[in-house]
Amino acid sequence: MTSLRGLYAITDTPLLADGKLLPYAEAALIGGARLLQYRDKSTDAARRFDEAQALAELCQRHGATLIINDDLELAARLGAGLHLGQTDGSLATARTRLGADAVIGGTCHAQLELAERAANEGASYIAFGRFFNSNTKPGAPAATVELLDEARARFAQPIVAIGGVTLGTAPSLIARGASMVAVIHALFAADSALEVVDRARAFAALFD
Numbered sequence: 256m257t258s259l260r261g262l263y264a265i266t267d268t269p270l271l272a273d274g275k276l277l278p279y280a281e282a283a284l285i286g287g288a289r290l291l292q293y294r295d296k297s298t299d300a301a302r303r304f305d306e307a308q309a310l311a312e313l314c315q316r317h318g319a320t321l322i323i324n325d326d327l328e329l330a331a332r333l334g335a336g337l338h339l340g341q342t343d344g345s346l347a348t349a350r351t352r353l354g355a356d357a358v359i360g361g362t363c364h365a366q367l368e369l370a371e372r373a374a375n376e377g378a379s380y381i382a383f384g385r386f387f388n389s390n391t392k393p394g395a396p397a398a399t400v401e402l403l404d405e406a407r408a409r410f411a412q413p414i415v416a417i418g419g420v421t422l423g424t425a426p427s428l429i430a431r432g433a434s435m436v437a438v439i440h441a442l443f444a445a446d447s448a449l450e451v452v453d454r455a456r457a458f459a460a461l462f463d
């Protein structure tokens with residue numbers, strides 16, 4: 256059973272270009288990331304499969320869970336988890352296809368109604384954001400930390416907080432009930448894989 260608490264690392268193809276994807280992803284896993292999302296917006300199916308398969312092997316080696324962003328078919332091929340946004344397809348269909356044990360998450364922006372629907376459709380976690388200014392997705396709809404109080408009281412599903420999460424901003428989200436923090440820039444915009452290990456360790460320690 257996957258533990259849905261701790262650091263949720265998300266890859267970013269432009270940021271992890273030039274051979275950084277696998278070493279930086281492994282560094283995040285060494286540092287303690289529990290979920291690793293493969294987020295690649297390209298249409299290069301062959302590269303996407305190869306990269307996701309390599310990440311699946313890394314996750315298996317480090318006892319973490321791979322989540323595929325947007326792509327149910329790729330998740331099904333690899334036996335991985337899946338994250339779906341509001342325009343990425345049905346969570347209920349994904350649950351039927353991937354089975355009861357798969358980790359499937361849904362984007363809920365700042366709307367409790369979207370979380371209600373995601374929960375009813377079988378989401379393993381509900382993701383809210385963007386809580387702070389995001390380097391990766393500056394235009395994502397904004398959410399306030401107060402939303403987490405209400406979400407925590409209303410839903411049994413673990414809550415993922417995303418958007419501008421740093422070592423400085425994460426504690427306010429965890430204190431309000433976020434079970435996981437999903438991070439791109441503050442984890443992977445680093446000069447070396449060793450620096451990613453250190454950052455991941457520091458994020459993971461916030462959950463001790």
Ligand SMILES: Cc1ncc(COP(=O)(O)OP(=O)(O)O)c(N)n1
Pocket residue numbers: 263292294324325338339340341342343360361362382383415417437
């Ligand atoms: C954990 C997590 N939360 C939210 C998102 C955003 O999903 P979406 O709104 O579909 O946007 P894209 O990531 O597909 O651009 C996410 N990927 N992961």
Ligand SMILES: Cc1nc(C(=O)O)sc1CCOP(=O)(O)O
Pocket residue numbers: 362364383384385386388389390391392395396417418419420437438439440441
């Ligand atoms: C992919 C994504 N989704 C968001 C949402 O609010 O739904 S914010 C975001 C980007 C997260 O990257 P960073 O940690 O660099 O801000």
Ligand SMILES: [Mg+2]
Pocket residue numbers: 324325338339340341343
């Ligand atoms: Mg999406």
